[in-house]
Amino acid sequence: MTTADLKLSVRFSSIPIRPSQSALSGNGHVQDETAAAEVVFFGRVQPFSIDRHDRRVIGIDYDIPENDFKRKVSEIIEEFKKAIPELKSVDVLHRTGFVAVGDYTSVTTICSRHRTSAAHALDIIIGRMKSEAPFVKKEIFEYK
Secondary structure (H helix, E strand, O other), X not given: OOHHHOEEEEEXXXXXXXXXXXXXXXXXXXXXXXXXXXXXXXEEOOOOOEOOOOOEEEEEEEEOOHHHHHHHHHHHHHHHHHHOOOEEEEEEEEEOEEEEOOOEEEEEEEEEOOHHHHHHHHHHXXXXXXXXXXXXXXXXXXXX
16 A cells, blocks of 8 residues: 555644534545445543542643644554555544533544454554644633
8 A cells, every 4th residue: 555545634623523524424534435444433521530629620722733733643644554554544633722521622534444454543543643643732620
């Protein structure tokens, strides 16, 4: 598989993400009719985080340097597709700014020739994005 064979889209939104914005819905930027498997992950702000003052999280503020984030995700995908040549496309849509509890922080869609490689790719790619892609995530707590 050459670089041109894998489709990659990394997008950002400052407004709430709706499920209809995933690549799977047809409104995303990456679709592949040759893929037998499509796996979608919707990440949300967790409502149960509490700080040392017993304050609950009301949301997360994301500061993402978009070009650097895109570059790092591209590097991760480039490395990963060598290990899993069945990978056909990756679409990442990530929120920026304030994201309230219960709202989606990201939607990631992976298309592959096989379901096992799609599921494996999703787990690894999201894990690496969280640990390697540049962004600042600040929890916002309720006032007591």
